[in-house]
Amino acid sequence: MLSDNNPISLQMKDAEVIYYPSFFNISEANQYYNTLLKNVDWQQDEITLFGKTHLQPRLTALFADNNKTYSYSGITMHPHPFNKTLLEIKLKIETESAHLFTTCLCNLYRNGQDSNGWHADNEKELGPDPxxxxxxxxxxxIFHFKHKENPELKQKLVLKHGSLLLMKKGTQTHWLHQLPKTKKDIGKRINLTFRTIIK
Known part of the structure; x- marks a missing residue:
């Protein structure tokens, strides 16, 4: 069952972003976390930035309802078929968002030193304004946003266990986002980013 918590519409210029702090209840969130942690075939790819190649500071896996690859930062990922757990999560999100997704990039942040730098999910495979x-x-x-044209415009929020963040119209066009490192002694986090590949 979906949580009845009220969604929060973030006040962000040129973008529509909605945050559901408890989209999945604690029982659901715990079950999904444990199942995905154990059953996903996590991989660690090499990434090249500014001419230097190093291991990506997180583990990833790609799932889709087709065989379309997904490329970013010099990495090309080949999808696994959606498993039962991801299909269940996907259906709940599609019902709430009224949007169909073809692909899920799964991320495993093992500790506070795993991170994801400033970027937008604006690869050509995703089409305009994904x-x-x-x-x-x-x-x-903690998750950060900053506006591309007006970098003094910033937003940050805490992504909670069982939460859903919907980045809708304008977000990838006008904003960057990141998951910074933290020195806090924290546990693992699984992040599922559902998207639609059109090419």
Whole structure:
């Protein structure tokens, strides 16, 4: 069952962003976290930034209802078929958002030193102005936004266990986001980012 908590519409210029702090209840969130942690075939790819190649500071896996690859930062990922757990989560998000997703990039942040730098999910495979649905299970992490044209415009929030962040119209076009490192002693976090690949 979906939580009855009220969604929060973030006040962000040029973008529509909605945050559901408890989209999944604690029991659901715990079950999904444990199942995904154990059953996903997590991988660690090499990434090249500014001419230097190093291991990506998180583990990933790609799932889809098709065989379309997804490329970012010099990495090309090949999808696994959706498993039962991800299909269940996907259906709940699609029902709430009224948007169909083809693909899920799964991320495992093992501790506070795993991170994701400033970027926008604006790869050509996603088409113009894509919608991204981001689900969090596990340790809470702080998530940052900053406006591309007006970097003094910033937003941050705590992504809670069982939460859903819907990044809708304008978000990937006008804003960057990141999950910074933290020195806090925190546990693992699983992040599911649902998207639609059109090419």
């Amino acid at each position: 919608i991204i649905a981001s689900v969090s299970f596990g340790a809470e992490r």
